[in-house]
Structures are given as structure tokens and as C-alpha cells.
Amino acid sequence: MSELKGSGQQTADAPTPEDAFHETATLDSREQTHAPGAAPDGPVLAADGTPLKRSLARALRMQKIRALALIAPLLIFVLLTFIAPIASMLFRSVENEIVSDTLPETVVVLNDWDSAGGAPLPESLFEAFYVDLFLAQEQKLHTRLGTRLNYEQTGMSSLFRKSGRQVGKFDTxxxxxxxxxxxxxxxxxxxxxxxxxxxxxxxxxxxxxxxxxxxxxxxxxxxxxxxxxxxxxxxxxxxxxxxxxxxxxxxxxxxxxxxxxxxxxFETVSLAEQFADAEKDWADPEIWRVIQTFSPKFTSGYYLNAIDMQKTPDGIEKRPENQQIYLMLFKRTMFMSLVITFSCIMLGYPVAWILANLPSRTANLLMILVLLPFWTSLLVRTSAWKVMLQQQGVINDTLVWLGLVADDARLVMINNQFGTIVAMTHILLPFMILPLYSVMQTIPPTYLRAAKSLGATNWTAFWRVYFPQSVPGIGAGSVLVFILAIGYYITPEIVGGNTGTFISNRIAFHISSSLNWGLGAALGTILLAVVMLLYWVYDKIVGIDNVKLG
Known part of the structure; x- marks a missing residue:
């Protein structure tokens, strides 16, 4: 019996190459068993005559190389599709090389100009700017530069565009x-x-x-x-x-x-006068102070704009009150994502409980209904809610027919926060039900019967026995739904109106429409930092080890 037991243990705890490596090192140190033909005091040899220790080290190295080769495609895929875009976003949020690269001569002169002391604009500044602008308009870079500076000072885009057309006509x-x-x-x-x-x-x-x-x-x-x-x-x-x-x-x-x-x-030409004749704004020192402020290769201006601040020649200032939108959007995004997550918990928990306690055949049929939304386009589902929630939609018509709402007092359920919460709760609900269901399936029903047999009521048995075991599913579903909700922009864009949009909608706007990629990258980086912070807080309070998928 002991022999069988010993044999079983040997099978369960089979030696690994690492164990053999350490065992060989021990044998070498103690000068124990030797292979045939080995010197009396020499190292243990493998069958091919190589020292066993070196042979095992080579085998371990090859094993690690094979393992690395197996995961290399996945590693490269993650680097190219996840790490590289995030790194690019982080860089774009501070990158500002377009000014110094397009106006190198001008930037050098501006670095020596005392704008704070009220020094007049030197003629050398316009001489350098003339060369820079001429070359920029030949390469079609002056419009891009004007667009970049227009983010900081309204009117810069048209100023560069008009001057670029006229710089070739100067009297030079x-x-x-x-x-x-x-x-x-x-x-x-x-x-x-x-x-x-x-x-x-x-x-x-x-x-x-x-x-x-x-x-x-x-x-x-x-x-x-x-x-x-x-x-x-x-x-x-x-x-x-x-x-x-x-x-x-x-x-x-x-x-x-x-x-x-x-x-x-020689007859001379005043380039300062040439620029003033082309566009009188070039004689305004404030224009040059803006260029001077944003001439460094890296800037914090995008992050300041993302928190409703701005970098000016006089320092960091708050934006005008009517332009402060981003902090409000961040707060709204956090609040509505939490509401959507809580709504999914309240609606998904009973559904998951029913599925987990029904016979397998019935549960599988009902699971098809849960998975059915995945087979329908997100755009179609969102558009359907827009039709249902509008004032002349199905829900309002039903309420009027039932006499619960007057025909002239129909509910406004679209283009606001309510419409966004309803539509996104419906879309994200399966992501809450699936983790809950997988965890609840692992909870033995005998636990509840045992608690009731010991005198617990239905509520006590559920709250003290069943619910604590389902918390890992709630945690997994909540993390999944919250992270998905915080980054959604299609649904809020369609049904959110002015009061139901998320910060992600502004990020999408800056990336695809305004082409202010720096500000979009800064907003995305802040959103990523907020998610990571909330993830860290969740880990400290609940513990990420308690998040399970069954």
C-alpha cells in the first residue's frame, strides 16, 4: 500500500527540468554517482559525454525559447494594436513641434525678444518670418500651422492663410x-x-x-x-x-x-511694413506673444485646455465661463456610467438568478434571448430606442392610450440623460448578466436549503449565504460594464442630445472633425488615468482577486 502511495506521489509531482538541474548541481558538489567512463572525481556526464549540468541548462534554454516563440505573435499583436496607440496618444498630447519646425528662424528671434518688458517688434523678426513663411507656403505647411495656433488664438488660421497667399508678392x-x-x-x-x-x-x-x-x-x-x-x-x-x-x-x-x-x-525694403500692409494684425505684439508662447517642442497647453484652463503669454488662466465644458463632461460621464452600471446590476441580477436556477435546457433557451442583442447592429439597436422614446414614439403613444399621460403633455425621454441611460443599459445589460450567471452556476443550491433548515428565512438565507458568493460576479460585471460605458460615444451621440453626451463624444469630435488631435489625445489620456485610478480604488476596497467569471 505504501509502495502504491509512493508511486502515486511520484506521478503527481513529476520532476521538472529545473528540478533535475538543481539535483545535478547537488550531485556535482557532493561528487556522487558518475556515468560510465567518467573520471572518479569529475562531473556527472550525459549519454553524449557532455556534463549533465550543461546539457540540462541547454535544454532549459531551448524550452524557454520555444515558449517565447509560441507567445511572440500575440505579444507583437498587443504591442502594435494596444501599446503603440497608447504611446502615440501620450506623445501627441504634449507634442508641439509644428511651430518650431515650420518657423525655425522666427523662433530663434522670438527667444531673444522681451515680450513681457514691452520691447518693440524688431525688424529682424519680420526678416526671419518672411523666409519661414515663404518656405512654409511652398510646402503648404502654413495652413497647418495656422490651424494649430488657432486652437490658442482665434483668427490665426485666416491670418496665416491670407499672408501665405501674399508673401510671394512682396516688394523683395x-x-x-x-x-x-x-x-x-x-x-x-x-x-x-x-x-x-x-x-x-x-x-x-x-x-x-x-x-x-x-x-x-x-x-x-x-x-x-x-x-x-x-x-x-x-x-x-x-x-x-x-x-x-x-x-x-x-x-x-x-x-x-x-x-x-x-x-x-541698395534700395531697401521694410519687411515689417510689407507684413503690416498684407495683414495689419502682424503689427500687433499679442500675435507674436502667442507664437512665442507655443514655440517650444513640447507643451502643456492641451492638458490645460482639457481641464478648462489655458496657457497664455501672461501665464496659466481659467477659460471664460461659457467655454468651460470639459470638467462638466468628465463629471457627467462618471455619474452616468455609475448609474448605468447600477441599473445593469438591478436588472441583470434577477435574470442571472433565474437562469442559474432553471433546468439546463430551459436556461439555454432563455440564454439565447440574452445573447440575441449581440446579433443585432449597435446602430440599429440605438436607432430603435430613438424611435421608441421620442414624443410621438411607441412608449408615449402607449401611455397616452392608457390615459396615464395627456396627449399635450407627452414625456420628453430622448435627447437627454434619460434616453442615454435607458439605451446604454439595454445595450450593456448582457455584459452584466453573463458574469453573474457564470458565477451563480457554481453556487450549490444545497447551501440555501441548509440555511433554511437551520431556521433562516428566505431573505436571510439569500442575503447571508447566497449573495456573498455572487459578489465576485457583480464585481466582474460592474468593471466590465463601467469601463465599456465610460468609453461609449455612438449611443450618447444619437440619443443624448446636448445633456446626455459623454466626454468620449468630444474626443471623437476632435479626432475626426476639428482635427485637434493634441486636445483629443489629452482628453483620452485623462480618461485613461481616471479609469486606472478607479480600478486601483476598486482593487483596494473590493480586491481584484475577488472578481471572477465563474
Whole structure:
């Protein structure tokens, strides 16, 4: 009998490769049993003559590699479809590179401009902005930049769009005419290519060299040859500005030296006046303060907007009261999600109890009714509730026919919070019933009979014996329903109106309509943080280990 028992234990607790590995290490240390042909004091050898310890280590390594290979497709799928989008959302919520990438020369000048001290706008600011805007409109980036800044200051979008159309018509062609009159070779693009390939020339003309590099990079993306394209007016403008400062000293090109001596007699153009004539708002320092404020590559502005604050040149401020909507939407989303979750518990618990206590054949037939909504489109189910809940809908018509409601006092049950709660409770109810049913099926009915035999009433037996065992199902269903509810946007959009929409509706609006992806990402990140916080609180109070699906 003891032999049988020992044999059974050996089968139940079969040794693993790790056990063999440790056992081999012990044998080596004690210099015990050796394989045939091994040295008297040497290590234990495998059949192929390899030390047993090394052979087992190799086997363990191969076993881990095979296990990793099996889960690799799932791991890659999760990384690509879950981790990567979340990481992208987190980055977009703080990313602000469009300003510095589109206006690099302007940002450098703005960093030295004392906007708080009331310093006047320097001419160099408009010179740098002229080059940046010319290149931006060639690449069609000025409209994107205007859209980004329009989130912070109304009117910026139209300002950049109009100025982009006019920047090519500025009077800077005067510089072009004067340089070509001085030396006709300045019109030859090939000579510019050769000039900008010389290091000493680039050192003597730093602004021109930077502008030339950006122009060549743009031409390359278009598939054009810089040696064959006409030299634009903005390059002659930068050439004049460089020569006016340095006189072309140190350049190896004789044309540069000659032009440096002649630019003192050139007719000049005030770019500040050119921009003011194009759009008078460019003379307003407040416009430039906005650009200066949002010139860093990373910003907290999106998160501030998401909590009804705003980043301004004067610091962080509250948004006007009529623009404070996001905190209210967050509160509404939390409240309505909790109400929907509670409604699903109240409606789903009795249904799950009935299913768990009916004979299997009957329970399976009724389970089909629970699963039936999954076979119907979400849009169809939501639209059906819109038809039923409207003032001329089925429910109101029935109430009027029964005489419970007057025909001229029909209930308003759509385009408000009530309609959203009703429709979403119906849609999410199966997600509460299924976990409850699976848990209740595991509760033996004999427990209730035993409690009643000991003198407990029906209510006491249920509350003290049955209900505590069903709590894990309530927890699982509640977590599932709440997380689904908090992120819903189709149903609130259709039946919610102005008072029944969720924060997810604003996120969808910014992602698909306004294209303010930064604000949409910030709202989504805050929503994710709130869900994680509530999950942590739930774990501390209830314990995630108590959540079961049967």
C-alpha cells in the first residue's frame, strides 16, 4: 500500500527540468554517482559525454525559447494594436513641434525678444518670418500651422492663410533686380550651387546658407534640380541681409566681395511694413506673444485646455465661463456610467438568478434571448430606442392610450440623460448578466436549503449565504460594464442630445472633425488615468482577486 502511495506521489509531482538541474548541481558538489567512463572525481556526464549540468541548462534554454516563440505573435499583436496607440496618444498630447519646425528662424528671434518688458517688434523678426513663411507656403505647411495656433488664438488660421497667399508678392524683388543689375550671373542657379558648396562662402553668408539648405531640401522632395530652378526673391533678400551685416568678409567668391561693397547703396525694403500692409494684425505684439508662447517642442497647453484652463503669454488662466465644458463632461460621464452600471446590476441580477436556477435546457433557451442583442447592429439597436422614446414614439403613444399621460403633455425621454441611460443599459445589460450567471452556476443550491433548515428565512438565507458568493460576479460585471460605458460615444451621440453626451463624444469630435488631435489625445489620456485610478480604488476596497467569471 505504501509502495502504491509512493508511486502515486511520484506521478503527481513529476520532476521538472529545473528540478533535475538543481539535483545535478547537488550531485556535482557532493561528487556522487558518475556515468560510465567518467573520471572518479569529475562531473556527472550525459549519454553524449557532455556534463549533465550543461546539457540540462541547454535544454532549459531551448524550452524557454520555444515558449517565447509560441507567445511572440500575440505579444507583437498587443504591442502594435494596444501599446503603440497608447504611446502615440501620450506623445501627441504634449507634442508641439509644428511651430518650431515650420518657423525655425522666427523662433530663434522670438527667444531673444522681451515680450513681457514691452520691447518693440524688431525688424529682424519680420526678416526671419518672411523666409519661414515663404518656405512654409511652398510646402503648404502654413495652413497647418495656422490651424494649430488657432486652437490658442482665434483668427490665426485666416491670418496665416491670407499672408501665405501674399508673401510671394512682396516688394523683395527689388533686391533681386539690384543684384542681377550688379552681376547678371546672380540669376544662374548653377552658380548658386557652386557658391553654397564652398565652406568660406557659407561662413560669410550664414542666413543665406541656412535658407539655401532648406530650399534645396524642399526641391529634392519635389524631384527638382536646384541647379536648374530659378533663384527665388527670398534668397536674394537673405543675401542682402547677410552682406549688409558682414560685407561678405571671408568669402572666396569674388561676386560676394563685390556685392558686399555695393549693398550700401541698395534700395531697401521694410519687411515689417510689407507684413503690416498684407495683414495689419502682424503689427500687433499679442500675435507674436502667442507664437512665442507655443514655440517650444513640447507643451502643456492641451492638458490645460482639457481641464478648462489655458496657457497664455501672461501665464496659466481659467477659460471664460461659457467655454468651460470639459470638467462638466468628465463629471457627467462618471455619474452616468455609475448609474448605468447600477441599473445593469438591478436588472441583470434577477435574470442571472433565474437562469442559474432553471433546468439546463430551459436556461439555454432563455440564454439565447440574452445573447440575441449581440446579433443585432449597435446602430440599429440605438436607432430603435430613438424611435421608441421620442414624443410621438411607441412608449408615449402607449401611455397616452392608457390615459396615464395627456396627449399635450407627452414625456420628453430622448435627447437627454434619460434616453442615454435607458439605451446604454439595454445595450450593456448582457455584459452584466453573463458574469453573474457564470458565477451563480457554481453556487450549490444545497447551501440555501441548509440555511433554511437551520431556521433562516428566505431573505436571510439569500442575503447571508447566497449573495456573498455572487459578489465576485457583480464585481466582474460592474468593471466590465463601467469601463465599456465610460468609453461609449455612438449611443450618447444619437440619443443624448446636448445633456446626455459623454466626454468620449468630444474626443471623437476632435479626432475626426476639428482635427485637434493634441486636445483629443489629452482628453483620452485623462480618461485613461481616471479609469486606472478607479480600478486601483476598486482593487483596494473590493480586491481584484475577488472578481471572477465563474
Amino acid at each position: 524683388d527689388k533686391y533681386t533686380d539690384q543684384f542681377t543689375a550688379l552681376d547678371a550671373s546672380w540669376e544662374d542657379p548653377a552658380s548658386w550651387v557652386a557658391m553654397m558648396d564652398n565652406k568660406s562662402n557659407r561662413t560669410a553668408l550664414p542666413f543665406t546658407a541656412r535658407s539655401w539648405d532648406r530650399w534645396v531640401a524642399y526641391l529634392n522632395t519635389e524631384g527638382d534640380d536646384p541647379a536648374k530652378e530659378d533663384i527665388e526673391d527670398f534668397l536674394f533678400t537673405t543675401l542682402y541681409l547677410d552682406l549688409a551685416k558682414t560685407g561678405g568678409k571671408g568669402a572666396s567668391d569674388a561676386r560676394i566681395t563685390a556685392a558686399g561693397s555695393a549693398v550700401g547703396d
